[in-house]
Structure formats: structure tokens, C-alpha cells
Amino acid sequence: MSKNSFKVLRPGINTTFQDLGRDNLYHVGLPFSGAIDKRNFLIANSLITNKEDDAVLEFAYQGPHLKYSGDKINIVVTGDIVFKIIKNGTSVVKLLHKEKYP
Secondary structure: OOOOOEEEEEEOOEEEEOOOOOOHHHOOOOOOOOOOOOHHHHHHHHHHHOOOOOOEOOOOOOOEEEEEOOOOOOOOOOOOOOOOEEEEEEEEEEEOOOOOOO
């Protein structure tokens, strides 16, 4: 069992935990669900070799402020955002690499 966890310090605007979602269930009253930005959802999971339908945090406008506890974490940031990792009160990583995807 993993000892990795996040403590939510500020949820951000429209922050949700999303997977690939469900489709073809309209006949039982369930609309399409899952990540709004499916392309970036799939890119993020493939970059860190997750399964295609592994869940992600998806947000719009203002992201969450999270405190991470654990041994290691893989992070993929897609979109045009400012991203920082702060360790012991000091910013250790801003943006390692910015890649444009068509």
C-alpha cells in the first residue's frame, strides 16, 4: 500500500478528480463523464506510463494548493499555467520543461 498522499490546503476553482469517464450510458440516464480536456488527460497519463484511464486532478482558472507527503511523485502539467514545487518554504522547481503539443 502506498504511503503517498495530498492534503488539500486550498481546493482551487473547479478542481475535480477525473478518470476517462463513461459513455454510451444515456439509455440508463447517465450522461458522458470524465475529464473535460481528454487530449491533455491522455497525454499526461502516457507521459508517466500510467494506464490510459488512471485518474488525474483537473482544474480550470486557479489550481489547488496541495501539500504532498510520501516517497516520490510523478507530475505532468499540461496547459498554459504557472507551476511551483515548494520544499521547506523554498521554491525548488518552477517549470522544468514546456512542450507544445499539436
